[in-house]
Amino acid sequence: MKRKVFYTGILLGLFIGINGLWGESFFFKAGVGAGYDSNLFSDPDAIAGILGMINIQSEGVFGEEPLQFYGGLDIYGELNQYYMSLDGKAAAGLIIKPNIYSFIKAIGAYQYYMNVFGAVNALAEFKGDLTPGLTGGVTYELRSQSSLSGATNETYINHGVKVNAFMDITDFLLADISVNGGLRTYTDVIPSAPLGNNMIGATAAFILVPDYNTDIKLGYMFSDYMSSRSGLTVFSTTNMLYTYNNAAVHTVFLELNYDISLEWSLTLMGRVDFITLTDIAKSETAYLAGVKTDIFIDPSVKLEIPLIFSGLTSEVIDNYNKLRVSFNINFLL
Amino acid sequence: MMRKIGITIPLILLFISSVNATQAELAPVLNGWGLSPSETAVVEAIIKDGLEKKVELKEMLDTLKEAKLKKYSFYDSSIELMKKIKLVAEIGGLDIPFSSDAEMKKYAYYLGQMINVSQMETLFREMKEKKMPKTQVKTVYELMFFLNSKGVPVSENYQTIYLMVKTGQAGQGDLDQVKNVVLKSADIKKSPSEIIGLIKNGLLKGKSLKVIFYDMGKK
Numbered sequence: 001m002k003r004k005v006f007y008t009g010i011l012l013g014l015f016i017g018i019n020g021l022w023g024e025s026f027f028f029k030a031g032v033g034a035g036y037d038s039n040l041f042s043d044p045d046a047i048a049g050i051l052g053m054i055n056i057q058s059e060g061v062f063g064e065e066p067l068q069f070y071g072g073l074d075i076y077g078e079l080n081q082y083y084m085s086l087d088g089k090a091a092a093g094l095i096i097k098p099n100i101y102s103f104i105k106a107i108g109a110y111q112y113y114m115n116v117f118g119a120v121n122a123l124a125e126f127k128g129d130l131t132p133g134l135t136g137g138v139t140y141e142l143r144s145q146s147s148l149s150g151a152t153n154e155t156y157i158n159h160g161v162k163v164n165a166f167m168d169i170t171d172f173l174l175a176d177i178s179v180n181g182g183l184r185t186y187t188d189v190i191p192s193a194p195l196g197n198n199m200i201g202a203t204a205a206f207i208l209v210p211d212y213n214t215d216i217k218l219g220y221m222f223s224d225y226m227s228s229r230s231g232l233t234v235f236s237t238t239n240m241l242y243t244y245n246n247a248a249v250h251t252v253f254l255e256l257n258y259d260i261s262l263e264w265s266l267t268l269m270g271r272v273d274f275i276t277l278t279d280i281a282k283s284e285t286a287y288l289a290g291v292k293t294d295i296f297i298d299p300s301v302k303l304e305i306p307l308i309f310s311g312l313t314s315e316v317i318d319n320y321n322k323l324r325v326s327f328n329i330n331f332l333l
Numbered sequence: 334m335m336r337k338i339g340i341t342i343p344l345i346l347l348f349i350s351s352v353n354a355t356q357a358e359l360a361p362v363l364n365g366w367g368l369s370p371s372e373t374a375v376v377e378a379i380i381k382d383g384l385e386k387k388v389e390l391k392e393m394l395d396t397l398k399e400a401k402l403k404k405y406s407f408y409d410s411s412i413e414l415m416k417k418i419k420l421v422a423e424i425g426g427l428d429i430p431f432s433s434d435a436e437m438k439k440y441a442y443y444l445g446q447m448i449n450v451s452q453m454e455t456l457f458r459e460m461k462e463k464k465m466p467k468t469q470v471k472t473v474y475e476l477m478f479f480l481n482s483k484g485v486p487v488s489e490n491y492q493t494i495y496l497m498v499k500t501g502q503a504g505q506g507d508l509d510q511v512k513n514v515v516l517k518s519a520d521i522k523k524s525p526s527e528i529i530g531l532i533k534n535g536l537l538k539g540k541s542l543k544v545i546f547y548d549m550g551k552k
Contacts, residue, residue, distance in 0.1 A: 025523075025524045025527065027519055027522040029519070059522055100534040100537065100538070101538070129538060132538055132539045132540075133539075133540075168540060168541075168544055171541035171543060171544065172541065172543050172544075174544060174547070207547065209543045209544065209547045211506075211543070212506065212510045212542075212543060212546060215547055215551075262513055296517065296520075299516045299517050299519065299520075300519060302520065332519035332520055333519060
């Protein structure tokens, strides 16, 4: 049944995407790549492997402003000697631009992650200019996810709301501030009763754009997770830590984009999450550092080389880290 | 009396020779077109009118040659020729930046085939007020032709470029960035027209080009 829904979604996405071909707002990106991962399963066993990957993205918008129809398809597949995975998402919806100062988007999507989960998403977004240098936005997102074949217990319904403000402080300095909250109910973790894990968070980021070829984003985020149960569980098959515990997370992040030339661009990124579990007082630190190189061979052929180092030090589960590097060649239409 | 004849005869001879020269150059263009004598006379009259308005003969002949190649009817060819004369005459009356440079003049004529005379006048005035150097003016024209070739509607193209010049954000780097982003439009999943529309709306809202491009790529 779910597969049928997924394939129907793909067909719908393709149909809407190809419809977009009639206009000029149709985009297609397809790529293949190969890479190396020092820790395929992100755990202390650190099993390394060589990977092959494919990606297909297509997106079309058709219709005249103010009312436009949107269709999109996004597929990512990965293969190595231990597993094959496929993550596909088909989306369709409406974009409304009543005037140059406001924007409304309503999108429905289905995502299928082979053998892991299937999820239905509904998103409604409104953005509006409050003053010349201040844009406000409200987003509501509903996600209903069902775990497949017991790979995880991640079957839940999540209602997420985000309110954000984007400010031009000067011609080259911006601020992005948001407050978000989520109401999440897990239905499969404890068979007899649903388990709630709600969150509230706030993010503040500053963006510096000194020139067209450079932008720097530096931010801080605080998230507070509130669980309806205060026991701490480690899911035995995947060694996955469930924060069915209250937790506070402080995150700092940095992203630097620099175009060396018209054909070459670099992205440096870093992120550290300091996680403090409260009811059973334990702490963890998750970290990520990466560099991504994009090379345009011509405007429709793009080489992407991401190199990401990430890991976790934890008082609950064993520490691990991983390095992943890949070379991807993409064709753009 | 003799003196008057002495002056008049050479003038008549000069006129005849110039008409003959025109006809000599016009004949190969008109030959084989199958025009009736009255139609030929009409074309000659239009050309004469053009010469009086200081439109170069070569330009008019080129227009006719092009119309012939496109297999236009006599009526449509005459209209094309008159449009060309009107355009050249109107542009001739404008204060074209760096008009002493033949190349810049030629670019302005090309521009005149895209946007109307009052739009050109407004743009030229703004360029002069901003004291834009010659290379920059040329890059503005080239960018407008480039955007035209990418299917950007003429009105959006003109309004965006005008706003860039007006807000003092039409330096070499600004113009290059617009071209660069349009060339890589597929990467940010936006069509050239959408990119130009976003720049225009951003400028109308008083945003800087840097912020506009950041928003475009990141949101």
